[in-house]
Amino acid sequence: MAGANIVTGDLVVATDTTYFLAEGPIWDPVRSRVLWVDIPAGNVLSGVLRDDGTIEVLESLEVGESAGAVAVSDRGDRLVAGRHRLLVIDVDGAVASLPPIESGPRRFNDGKPDPAGRFLVGTLSSSGHSEQERLLQIDRDGSTRVIDTDLTLSNGLGWTRDSRLFYNVDTERRLVYRRPYDVATGATGPREVFLTFDTGFPDGLTIDENGFLWIAMWGLGEVRRYSPAATLDRTIEVPAPHTSSLSFVGPDLDTLVITTARQDLTDETLAEFPLSGRLFTINPDVRGFPQPLWSGLPTPTTEKQGTR
Template sequence: MHLTALPCAPGPGRLSEGPVWDTGRGDLLWVDITAGLVHRGELVDRDDDSGLPDLRLTATVELGRPVGAVAPCASGGLLAAAGTAFLRIDDTGAVTEYADPALPDDGIPRRMNDAKCDPRGRLLAGTMAYDATRDAGALYRLDPDGTVTTLLSPVTLSNGLGWSPDGRLLYHADSPTRRVDVFDHDPATGALSRRRAFADTGPAGVPDGLAVDTGGRVWVAVWGAGQVRAYTPDGTLDAVVTVPASQVSSCAFAGPELDLLVITTAADGLTARQLAAEPDAGRLFVCRPGARGLPVPPFADGPAPVSPYSTSPHRARGSA
């Protein structure tokens, strides 16, 4: 199956990333990593006959440091993986430090990268060196009480987090390997085991962010290829979404029915000639892929959220 995504109205970011549908508020969150911005937007009607919605920017918070990802919190506000720490952003935009993962003190400058909440509302977040030094990153888990646990080390560029519909598998990409790996995941403890290869993106691009649908297909943003590729649970390529921007950074299911695929892209690092050929680089795109996604729970710093893996996937849950 081949699909094409359409650009959305918000202007291009430098490195747009980390889209997540906030089920509590019914809108979309995403970040611009190198600009240090957290964006919120709402779906609106599009002025054409495509049948797809557009996106309208409604709020932006500037953090003053690179921000890899953001998640809604069950208690209200947001949690950001930014710089070298986890930050709370309240509803007024005020920022406070929530937890410090104590990154290695070895002189290698690092930052937080991709992050997402697991089925129990714990935040998994990866790191990377600014210059992508080999094996300088790791994958961490932040529990609601502020405890930080190292789950996977070493990693070069931690990316692409998503869980199977039953919550018992975790998909993760160390991007330079050009491979998405899958782990057994214990929903009760958050422990990972039995790492193995799931899908290889090949020489045409590297795996970045990803999302999982209710059928267990894994939708992978392929940086450098201008595509999102969907793989069946056995790792077979099943669908391709063409994006008119080469640096596809992530994707997420969005909308009240979670039947829209929102795709982020980047303009960062492109030459003037490349930008002229890709005028929409850095924008968000949308398509309707004929699948519904799994809702991402909020960070569980309030009353325990209902697990989105045991109920209808397109109802709003929790609070934010």
């Protein structure tokens, strides 16, 4: 880790609103907006990225249950990982749901489309420590493949630009895994440990145009950049201990947006870090690359109206 660059300035406080558990930011190329979720509130948010790095929130849609992640299709429909099922928000803002996939004391957490448009989503336990959390791959026909069954808390996901390697986070084990990925079939190769951590907990991740991983470190107030050889290259200090996720956004994908949380922070810690729960942006002098869009699923079976 010697020689890693530590960045302490240049962060922009991007939102006026504070969120309890902001997560899963993505760039919506259909509407040219930033999307993210506030998980326990069940809110799916969207906003415009301004030239000064701030985000003007345009919409907050409540889906009626936890919202673990959001993805977007090329038509502009949004896919949301609800508690046990997937929800679809159409272009008019109406919310519809698919049949439950999970059950019991767990919920969906982070999820993303793969390079073929399938949706991968993991789970976490809502009743204490678990070593049986899952990572699922949901195909375009609605069929489900189980990728992992032994996770403690499934979190960030990402693919390399050539789509050949897939990374995923197991937060409570403080691990990032890597494995080969076959886009044509959705099959995965042998899993190996790519990164381990002694302090903090890896949460969301994204990958830049050079193949470096950016990881939000929950509990440390940091974003870290690692080379494909697992060498720490850069650390960005964030004035919020619970950095939760991150993504490259903007028309040129040259702005890094970072989500944070207030969850599990004491009153004393919140007084010390009053910006906890805000979104931040920074220009990291490197770009992301266009991320996969969701391919769509069969017609949802249950419709309900979202609230704004």
